């Protein structure tokens with residue numbers, strides 16, 4: 001007997017978002033470019049979610065949602081917390097949750113049920129036609145419409161049975177054909193290769209619309225052998241209800257909006273891309289990539305496609321990406337036994353990867369270098385990091401004025417910057433030349449910057465010229481009317 005609830009229903013999320021003023025409904029937008037521009041503009045102001053309906057050229061009810069996690073309120077709605085403000089507080093809250101998830105994930109195995117809303121419409125074989133969905137052409141330079149940006153796909157490891165979920169983009173190439181770019185080393189590509197090495201096609205499920213928690217999960221650094229679906233269950237405090245995919249046997253969350261089942265065959269490749277990238281460029285360009293042949297399509301009545309297009313940051317997913325990565329780095333530092341870490345922030349403007357700032361209360365000589373070396377080389381912080389800046393604990397790592405002040409006044413370029421070479425990068429790094437990419441030199445250098453007071457001068461460093469917190473609070477309280485928001 002199913003005990004299914006609507007915990008993972010995107011529509012329940014929309015109702016809640018609307019109730020707290022975090023949803024705008026918008027009609028009559030053109031999915032060709034116009035929707036993409038509105039989405040990007042909204043991302044740059046950390047706005048509410050946008051739900052587009054009556055899209056030009058499509059029937060009413062075939063909807064697109066963007067901006068689902070652009071600020072602490074909608075991210076909190078997705079993860080189940082409220083009333084947390086300020087980047088560092090949000091990161092602290094999320095890193096606490098990540099710690100809890102590891103202990104709890106085993107308690108939330110998938111809940112197999114017979115059916116659910118996603119099976120309201122079932123289309124198989126030659127009748128599959130993904131062009132019925134309003135698929136945006138997000139940016140002028142993109143190589144075509146992308147149906148998969150806020151999407152995620154499921155693969156099962158043929159050796160261990162582990163179910164992996166990852167967000168990997170999908171270009172809509174034909175009515176039943178998807179381009180699929182998975183970066184080298186990502187779990188989806190490693191699992192897919194295992195099937196091909198055995199001479200078998202790789203089964204895959206792709207979900208194009210669902211509760212944003214699944215997008216958060218698919219794009220987070222969940223370690224190998226941990227099922228992201230149980231991870232989502234542990235965050236939400238409820239097992240994810242799924243049905244067994246009729247063609248692939250893979251799990252399909254029954255509250256999803258649009259899901260396909262299909263196969264990727266060894267050697268079956270097509271030119272894919274480009275799509276605006278999270279670094280803000282088209283560095284990866286167009287390349288030969290594997291395709292997915294879609295054999296079955298399932299969707300709810302009045303389906304909602306979830307979009308989250310990358311572009312010059314801040315973009316649609318950079319806020320949640322920065323929070324999740326910052327929280328994961330903070331957790332990694334804790335696990336590495338590094339004391340005194342007060343805050344971590346991976347800047348949105350650095351694509352959520354390339355600019356890492358960690359604040360510490362310095363405890364011993366060498367503490368700052370040790371923190372930096374781990375922060376920019378652990379699993380969460382290692383890929384594409386370029387600058388890793390260590391600041392003291394009076395600095396908010398997410399406040400650019402604070403960080404620039406620390407860099408300007410507590411670092412000495414001749415002595416407090418070290419450079420690591422041949423570090424982990426990838427083809428989307430705009431600084432890697434085409435020649436280096438062809439020769440597999442997919443590495444970068446990264447600077448570790450100690451922008452904190454020298455440890456041996458902590459007691460004697462020039463005092464900061466500002467009013468003490470107590471005096472500020474008392475004065476503000478007395479003159480409160482001067483500082484009221486108008």
Ligand SMILES: Cc1cc2nc3c(=O)[nH]c(=O)nc-3n(C[C@H](O)[C@H](O)[C@H](O)COP(=O)(O)O)c2cc1C
Pocket residue numbers: 149150164165166167168169170181182183184185186187188189218219220221222308309310317321
């Ligand atoms: C909106 C969005 C789009 C993404 N697109 C891709 C992509 O096209 N290819 C890719 O390899 N990673 C992409 N990523 C990053 C991966 O989802 C992320 O690194 C994830 O942790 C990979 O999961 P895995 O380690 O299980 O493979 C994207 C992330 C987001 C948030």
